Amino acid sequence: MTDEHRAWAYLSRVTEPPSHEVAAYVADVGPVEAAARIKKRDVAPQIARLTEARHDIDCAAEDLEVLARLGGRLVTPEDPDFPQLALTSFNGAAVRDRPAGRPPMVLWVVGEESLADVAERACSIVGTRAATSYGEHQAADLAAGLAERDVAVVSGGAFGIDGVAHRATLGADGLTVAVLAGGVDVPYPSAHLAMLHRIGEQGLLVSEYPPGVRPARYRFLTRNRLVAALSGATVVVEAGLRSGAANTAGWAEALGRPVCAYPGPVTSSASAGCHALIRNGAFLVTRVEEVVEMVGAAGEIAPEPDRPSSPLDGLTDVELRAYEALPRRGARTIDQVAVAAGLPPTELLGPLATLELAGLVLRREGKWRLATR
Amino acid sequence: MTDEHRAWAYLSRVTEPPSHEVAAYVADVGPVEAAARIKKRDVAPQIARLTEARHDIDCAAEDLEVLARLGGRLVTPEDPDFPQLALTSFNGAAVRDRPAGRPPMVLWVVGEESLADVAERACSIVGTRAATSYGEHQAADLAAGLAERDVAVVSGGAFGIDGVAHRATLGADGLTVAVLAGGVDVPYPSAHLAMLHRIGEQGLLVSEYPPGVRPARYRFLTRNRLVAALSGATVVVEAGLRSGAANTAGWAEALGRPVCAYPGPVTSSASAGCHALIRNGAFLVTRVEEVVEMVGAAGEIAPEPDRPSSPLDGLTDVELRAYEALPRRGARTIDQVAVAAGLPPTELLGPLATLELAGLVLRREGKWRLATR
Numbered sequence: 001m002t003d004e005h006r007a008w009a010y011l012s013r014v015t016e017p018p019s020h021e022v023a024a025y026v027a028d029v030g031p032v033e034a035a036a037r038i039k040k041r042d043v044a045p046q047i048a049r050l051t052e053a054r055h056d057i058d059c060a061a062e063d064l065e066v067l068a069r070l071g072g073r074l075v076t077p078e079d080p081d082f083p084q085l086a087l088t089s090f091n092g093a094a095v096r097d098r099p100a101g102r103p104p105m106v107l108w109v110v111g112e113e114s115l116a117d118v119a120e121r122a123c124s125i126v127g128t129r130a131a132t133s134y135g136e137h138q139a140a141d142l143a144a145g146l147a148e149r150d151v152a153v154v155s156g157g158a159f160g161i162d163g164v165a166h167r168a169t170l171g172a173d174g175l176t177v178a179v180l181a182g183g184v185d186v187p188y189p190s191a192h193l194a195m196l197h198r199i200g201e202q203g204l205l206v207s208e209y210p211p212g213v214r215p216a217r218y219r220f221l222t223r224n225r226l227v228a229a230l231s232g233a234t235v236v237v238e239a240g241l242r243s244g245a246a247n248t249a250g251w252a253e254a255l256g257r258p259v260c261a262y263p264g265p266v267t268s269s270a271s272a273g274c275h276a277l278i279r280n281g282a283f284l285v286t287r288v289e290e291v292v293e294m295v296g297a298a299g300e301i302a303p304e305p306d307r308p309s310s311p312l313d314g315l316t317d318v319e320l321r322a323y324e325a326l327p328r329r330g331a332r333t334i335d336q337v338a339v340a341a342g343l344p345p346t347e348l349l350g351p352l353a354t355l356e357l358a359g360l361v362l363r364r365e366g367k368w369r370l371a372t373r
Numbered sequence: 374m375t376d377e378h379r380a381w382a383y384l385s386r387v388t389e390p391p392s393h394e395v396a397a398y399v400a401d402v403g404p405v406e407a408a409a410r411i412k413k414r415d416v417a418p419q420i421a422r423l424t425e426a427r428h429d430i431d432c433a434a435e436d437l438e439v440l441a442r443l444g445g446r447l448v449t450p451e452d453p454d455f456p457q458l459a460l461t462s463f464n465g466a467a468v469r470d471r472p473a474g475r476p477p478m479v480l481w482v483v484g485e486e487s488l489a490d491v492a493e494r495a496c497s498i499v500g501t502r503a504a505t506s507y508g509e510h511q512a513a514d515l516a517a518g519l520a521e522r523d524v525a526v527v528s529g530g531a532f533g534i535d536g537v538a539h540r541a542t543l544g545a546d547g548l549t550v551a552v553l554a555g556g557v558d559v560p561y562p563s564a565h566l567a568m569l570h571r572i573g574e575q576g577l578l579v580s581e582y583p584p585g586v587r588p589a590r591y592r593f594l595t596r597n598r599l600v601a602a603l604s605g606a607t608v609v610v611e612a613g614l615r616s617g618a619a620n621t622a623g624w625a626e627a628l629g630r631p632v633c634a635y636p637g638p639v640t641s642s643a644s645a646g647c648h649a650l651i652r653n654g655a656f657l658v659t660r661v662e663e664v665v666e667m668v669g670a671a672g673e674i675a676p677e678p679d680r681p682s683s684p685l686d687g688l689t690d691v692e693l694r695a696y697e698a699l700p701r702r703g704a705r706t707i708d709q710v711a712v713a714a715g716l717p718p719t720e721l722l723g724p725l726a727t728l729e730l731a732g733l734v735l736r737r738e739g740k741w742r743l744a745t746r
Contacts, residue, residue: 342389
């Protein structure tokens with residue numbers, strides 16, 4: 001446990017993240033000096049104001065011990081594993097205008113994978129806690145499909161779509177990342193204790209909050225920007241008109257990442273938020289291939305879905321007219337075909353011969369008839 | 374029955390519509406002379422070729438009698454009731470490149486309404502014959518909603534979505550137009566005989582084919598352009614990946630008319646064509662209000678759907694942080710609230726007072742607690 005780590009741990013708790021001002025001050029003087037001067041209240045008035053309420057809480061050592069017991073680590077901006085979240089670089093003005101649109105100062109991470117590597121090829125799957133079985137089925141299907149294609153699945157650990165996405169990824173031996181709105185030692189919701197534990201072992205638990213911090217409404221909104229920022233694309237599987245998933249989608253959009261949404265029945269309120277997103281420009285997706293295409297790796301264009309085919313596909317207009325000029329039963333002379341098709345007999349003989357070669361029509365005793373199929 | 378009408382009736386049958394060349398010739402010399410010279414084969418080689426197969430069929434008088442018995446009329450380009458279909462004016466190049474992208478020469482119409490008036494405020498509802506009960510329900514709901522808003526419902530008279538749309542419009546005492554791919558005296562499908570008869574009495578049956586002509590595959594495709602052209606917007610309610618509805622939508626797009634599609638479960642093949650259309654730029658719609666907005670009358674913007682609301686709506690960031698800093702049970706001093714919120718006590722007193730006025734928090738004996746709701 002270095003002085004730097006203790007300083008970062010102290011700084012992580014001393015303001016409510018994200019605090020642009022405190023982060024800038026730390027970047028300026030370094031974490032150790034920043035922590036020492038904040039403790040002594042030896043800082044400019046703005047920093048003093050932002051750290052006033054918590055400046056004398058120093059449980060950095062205990063926090064790092066809790067993290068170590070969970071097998072976790074503190075990832076700082078100096079760490080090569082600190083993800084390049086581009087929270088201020090792309091579409092910067094729009095993101096900076098939002099109070100939470102800032103990179104995290106440090107990240108509390110449980111799990112063995114490299115966060116930076118995982119974020120290179122990741123997709124978030126988010127949605128309503130009040131998911132329907134339709135939505136749960138789509139989320140599970142998508143998560144498993146992404147896992148098969150080595151795309152990590154990022155979500156928020158919540159009930160409903162989030163939980164299904166995490167579980168299906170684990171079930172497919174894929175990598176999943178839960179970004180938490182509280183400390184990595186605070187299982188939330190508590191019913192997801194076992195699942196979050198497994199994510200910490202097989203995937204990654206990530207939080208910008210120190211141990212012990214409980215989730216709160218504004219922390220969910222702040223957390224959502226990290227879900228979007230860690231993902232090449234964000235997919236909303238089901239969402240009501242008022243939904244945290246729409247908030248995550250908003251972050252993805254502000255960050256210039258593709259937002260995808262699943263359609264559903266217009267009668268399902270759990271799809272109403274998805275439909276609103278699509279009306280506002282989100283990509284409608286129906287299959288994992290269409291999502292992978294958005295995640296960002298080159299050359300992964302979704303193949304066109306198979307369309308039902310007909311033996312009449314590829315016929316020219318005149319061939320189709322000749323074909324359709326024949327009765328369902330019985331035969332017609334070339335002159336009768338010409339009247340029905342509205343074309344001269346001379347222009348129909350070639351097309352009829354083509355149709356005969358294709359096995360679609362028959363010629364017997366100078367009359368034409370449909371081949372029985 | 375004037376000579377002109379007999380000439381138009383003859384011309385309507387002598388070529389397979391739409392024939393740009395014959396129409397141009399008729400416009401040039403007038404219908405009576407055009408008919409007489411085509412009958413005598415006294416025309417330029419191209420016109421002779423196009424009319425060779427049927428030039429000696431003259432059942433114009435009989436056709437007009439059949440039409441009169443049905444209570445119908447022939448609507449010619451000289452007639453004020455001939456709709457301005459803009460088939461060549463808007464997005465002209467794209468439409469002209471398609472063989473069928475031409476106005477009809479004449480229209481055989483059964484019904485009392487003015488076709489031109491109806492087309493002023495009309496919307497087509499189209500879709501698969503293999504509709505699901507979900508799609509049928511949406512089509513009926515939409516058709517009835519359009520009827521209530523005095524929007525005429527145009528469709529193709531087929532099984533599935535078309536039939537439901539016509540019937541629901543009739544049931545709501547609305548105006549509905551069936552554009553047929555055969556003669557107005559040829560009920561197709563025959564199981565829709567009664568429905569088509571009722572449409573002729575309460576709405577309009579429209580065809581560019583003379584009496585007795587049977588529908589054929591290429592006639593359905595040709596007919597679809599009229600469905601799109603008579604409508605301010607085209608709505609596809611359900612469609613497979615291979616569907617005539619997609620063809621109608623293609624016409625609407627080529628004509629510069631909005632194409633709308635209903636979403637559905639991604640597991641339903643009857644919605645796959647709709648999803649493909651939306652992915653290619655069609656508007657996702659879920660309610661009649663959103664469709665009416667597209668039909669073209671000014672000032673009919675769909676109201677936003679009601680969102681669930683919360684008493685916390687409209688709180689500022691700091692108010693929300695103060696609110697969430699209070700425990701679910703029990704009370705906190707202002708200093709405890711400050712630590713939880715990560716803000717100085719002095720900055721929290723104002724927001725807490727606002728929350729107290731709003732009835733969201735209570736102050737008792739110098740401590741703050743959540744108001745029980």
